Amino acid sequence: MLGFVIQRLIQAAAVMAVMSVIVFVGVYAVGNPVDIVIPPDATQDVREEAIRRLGLDLPLWRQYFLFVGGVLQGDFGRSFIYNEPVLSLIxxxxxxxxxxxxxxxxxxxVIGVSLGVYAGYRPHAPLARxxxxxxxxxxxxxxxxxxxxLILTFAVSLGWLPAGGRGETVLILGVRWSFPTLDGLAHxxxxxxxLALFKMAMMIRLARSGVREIMLTDTIRFARAAGISEATILRRHVLKLIAAPIITVFGLELGSTLAxxxxxxxxxxxxxxxxxxIDSITLLDRPVMxxxxxxxxxxxxxxxxxxxLAYAAIDPRVRSGEAR
Structure with missing residues (x-):
């Protein structure tokens, strides 16, 4: 298991190194933030001073290595627009x-997997269809x-829920959260x-296809022939076997939804x-981007x-395959 973890860490470090180059070069090749940060009526001396202060007069490769050096120290630079440390802003x-x-x-x-398991277990039921x-x-x-x-229906027509904003927040461990309050939950x-509808549809189809595939295997036939109850079959066999792909998709969807x-x-x-x-792209705030x-x-x-790592913990065949 240790060798598996080390191999994955090396791969992750290599991916991050390549991505840093692609992102930095791609962002710094788009537009000129000087045209937005500096007023158009500024003198040439003011423009040159601003360019020097922002570090835009340096070659791109040197800007990149300065950026990497700052990142290794936990400093992503300062925002051109807000004049704050980028990490604090984010x-x-x-x-x-x-x-x-x-x-x-x-x-x-939770909802998608539950509905998908039912649709796979009772595929011909009207509710499953x-x-x-x-x-x-x-x-x-x-x-x-x-x-x-959703806004037109529940906020404008019915007036049940607010159309925007975060609502009332409470301070927990130095961070403001809105879900502990009723007003925050409403917002x-x-x-x-x-956000959940597309992910729910994906989970329904993933769980349903997994259950249908497993229900046709000899494992389920032998379990039924042995007199094991349907609830036990679902809990011990079906849910356990579909857990690995669901964990994989959950992790990927969590990352994509955050991003x-x-x-x-x-x-x-x-x-x-x-x-x-979105605001940073509009204003060409390169450090934030x-x-x-x-x-x-x-x-x-x-x-x-x-x-x-979770997949390897659930399925030992992954670890043995990597070792080979």
Whole structure:
């Protein structure tokens, strides 16, 4: 197991090194932030001083190595627009995105897996057919359109839930969270539902296909022939065998939802990292853009590493295959 972990850590470090180069070069090749940061009526001396202060007069390779040196010390630079440390700026928006994503992905997984297991266990039942039809709808409808419909229905027409914002927050361990309050839950309900629908449809189809495949195996036939109850078969055989792919998809979807909750946060005016990156792209705030993308890549690499380790813990064949 130790060799498996070391191999995965080396792979993760190599991926992060390559991604840092791609992200840095890609972001710094787009636009000129000087045109936005510096007023158009500024003198040439002011422009040159600003360019020097921002480090934009250095060659690209030197800017990259200065950036890497700062990152290794925990410094991602300062924002051109907000004039704050980038990590502090992102950390201030992170709790809002984290709680939104965790609630949506957890709800999507619990509900989606439950419905998918039922649809796979009773494939010809009317309810199972309705569940699969809804999963197709969840895949087909664009997220931004669903968000607008949710706002028009529950916020504008019915007036049950707020259309945007984060609502009341409470301070827990130095961080502000909105889910412990009723007002915060009311504000998070619509964006979380909007984020969860696509993930729920994916979990339904994944769980359903896994259950259908397992129910046709000799293991289930022998278990039934031995007189084992259906509840025990589901708990000990079906759920255990479909756990590995569900854990893999859960980790990947958690990372992708954290990274790309931009549309939902924009529609519902949710003050998270997605809205920050949109504003940074608009204003060509390069340090924020680079830091966000690097941290997103690190998030994906970390989640993939944890998923690999969980997968290896569940299925010893993974470890033995890597050893060979």
């Amino acid at each position: 950390a201030g928006r992170a709790p809002a995105t984290i709680e939104l994503v965790l609630i949506s992905v957890l709800c999507a997984t 309705a569940i699969m039809a809804l999963s197709v709808l969840g895949f087909s409808v664009p997220t931004f359109w669903v968000g607008l419909i 998070i309900a619509l964006p979380a539902l909007n 790309f909750a931009v549309v939902t946060e924009t529609i519902f005016s949710w003050p998270g990292m997605g809205k920050l990156i 680079v830091a966000y993308l690097i941290l997103t890549a690190l998030l994906f690499v970390t989640i993939n590493l944890l998923v690999d």
